[in-house]
Amino acid sequence: MTPEPVNPPDSTPELPDGIQVTFPKGLLGFEQLTAFLLFEPKDGYPLKFLQSNENSDVSFICIDPVTVKRDYQVPLTQEEAEALGLEAPEDALILTLVVVPEDPRQMTTNLAGPLIINVRTRIGRQIILSSETYPLRCPILLQD
Amino acid sequence: MLVITRKPEQSIVIGGEVEVIVLGITKDGVRLGIKAPRTVEVHRREVFEAIAAENRAATASKVPVQDVAALLRAAQVRKPHTR
Numbered sequence: 001m002t003p004e005p006v007n008p009p010d011s012t013p014e015l016p017d018g019i020q021v022t023f024p025k026g027l028l029g030f031e032q033l034t035a036f037l038l039f040e041p042k043d044g045y046p047l048k049f050l051q052s053n054e055n056s057d058v059s060f061i062c063i064d065p066v067t068v069k070r071d072y073q074v075p076l077t078q079e080e081a082e083a084l085g086l087e088a089p090e091d092a093l094i095l096t097l098v099v100v101p102e103d104p105r106q107m108t109t110n111l112a113g114p115l116i117i118n119v120r121t122r123i124g125r126q127i128i129l130s131s132e133t134y135p136l137r138c139p140i141l142l143q144d
Numbered sequence: 145m146l147v148i149t150r151k152p153e154q155s156i157v158i159g160g161e162v163e164v165i166v167l168g169i170t171k172d173g174v175r176l177g178i179k180a181p182r183t184v185e186v187h188r189r190e191v192f193e194a195i196a197a198e199n200r201a202a203t204a205s206k207v208p209v210q211d212v213a214a215l216l217r218a219a220q221v222r223k224p225h226t227r
Binding site: 077 | 199200210214217
């Protein structure tokens, strides 16, 4: 086992210039869009940005859900792992989508519909978790 | 749409490998059992629609990602004091 690399907070080595990710089934509600660029926008740490190649109007702000819920886990079925070509857990990048309302302090992230991306095969998929497990609208900022 | 009347414990088979069984009927609803291969995803429609609605809401952000990120970074610095 190699030790976990320690990354300075202003870089994401796994996404130096972004990666092209294919979602064979699209995202729910956007099933026709399958090709996306995932990158960390300039001054965007700790967020990532998922931009459709096919429709410039479709993009998503993504966050590492562990920053919101420390014990967050996605139970993958064997079928889902196979569809992603996942062989090792460290190949899986887990992101959740951020919804930013008019008052951005009220932003939430959808923990019930995470994206799993195999960074090795660059195939992604939106997983549907049972709504009892994780909330659809989990507040990101602690409310005063 | 195909409409079929089924009684409790009766079932229908879809595509040869998916079976939907009526387990029971009460005044609150119908209990269904679904036998399907692992490759077939089975979800309540509301769950699908709720996630699709959140996806659509997520694309509608008018706030630049840098502004959102700045809010988050500021909050992270504050966290140790608020907890």
